[in-house]
Amino acid sequence: MAFTSQFFTADHHFGHQRMLENRPFADTDEMDRALIDAWNSVVRDTDIVWHLGDFSYHSEARTKTIFDQLKGRKRLLLGNHDVDNRGDIRKSIAGLAWDQPPTHYAETKLDGDRIILNHYSQRTWNASVHGSWHLYGHSHGRLPAYGRSRDCGVDCGDVGYAPASFKVLTAALRDAEVVA
Template sequence: MAFTSQYFTADHHFGHALMLQFRPFDTVEEMDRCLIETWNSVVRDGDIVWHLGDFSYHDEARTKAIFSQLKGRKRLVLGNHDLDNRGDVRKSIASLAWDQPPMHYAECKQDGERVILNHYAQRTWNASVHGSWHFYGHSHGRLPEYGRSRDVGVDSGDVGYAPATFRNLTAAMRDAEIVS
């Protein structure tokens, strides 16, 4: 059995033209292509990718076409753009072959440590007083890290638009804990 890695990411907003105001791309097609390429440059077919919301703004057919190009077993923690105005999962998102049904909240273990996953940043999270970690999206790199909590979205300056591993995401935070 091949070694499986887990990756974390958020806020791809495939097809969302508004993102061009904040990202260095001229067209949605260029942005989508870059996001697909950077994803596939790190993720292998059997790896698990936790996507913490706001996956795609495209219609069902284009969203499915992009999804099928992305490597890995994809899991979705729902973001505000993954839901319709009634709060239901958008059809273009619900119809995808997720590794698990999309959810509003998740937890996983990495390197023996508990990781709390949500689309939104939280000041406190499950088991935070016991050293758990909290990964989120939504803020597009505009919120500073807080304790063991950080933005893992593609717009965070240290991820280069690619999904990242737990160790990569927490390395600088661990160094800061040692210094403190």
């Protein structure tokens, strides 16, 4: 049986022209390729990747082409760009072979740590007073970490545009707890 790792990421915005304002790519084709390569550099086919929203801005066909190039078993926490104005999942997102049906909220456990997942940052979250962790996207690395909560999106300086492990994402937060 293959060892399975879990990774967390958000805010790829594949094909979204406005992302080029804050990313070092000449065009969306270059951005998409770099994001695919970064993803596949850390994720294996058997790994689980929790994508915390805002997956793609492309057409249904182009989104599927990108999705199919990404390694791992992909799970989506819906972001504001993954739904239409009525709150329904965009057709380009809904038809993909997600490992689980896309949802707005999820929880997982890793090595005894309870992790709360959402596209949006929260000031308090389920079991926050009992030591749970909270990972989110949406803010593109502009919100500072808060307690046991942090942005895991591709625009955060410490992830190199790639999905990251829980251990990597929480290392600095754990160090801050030790100091406090």
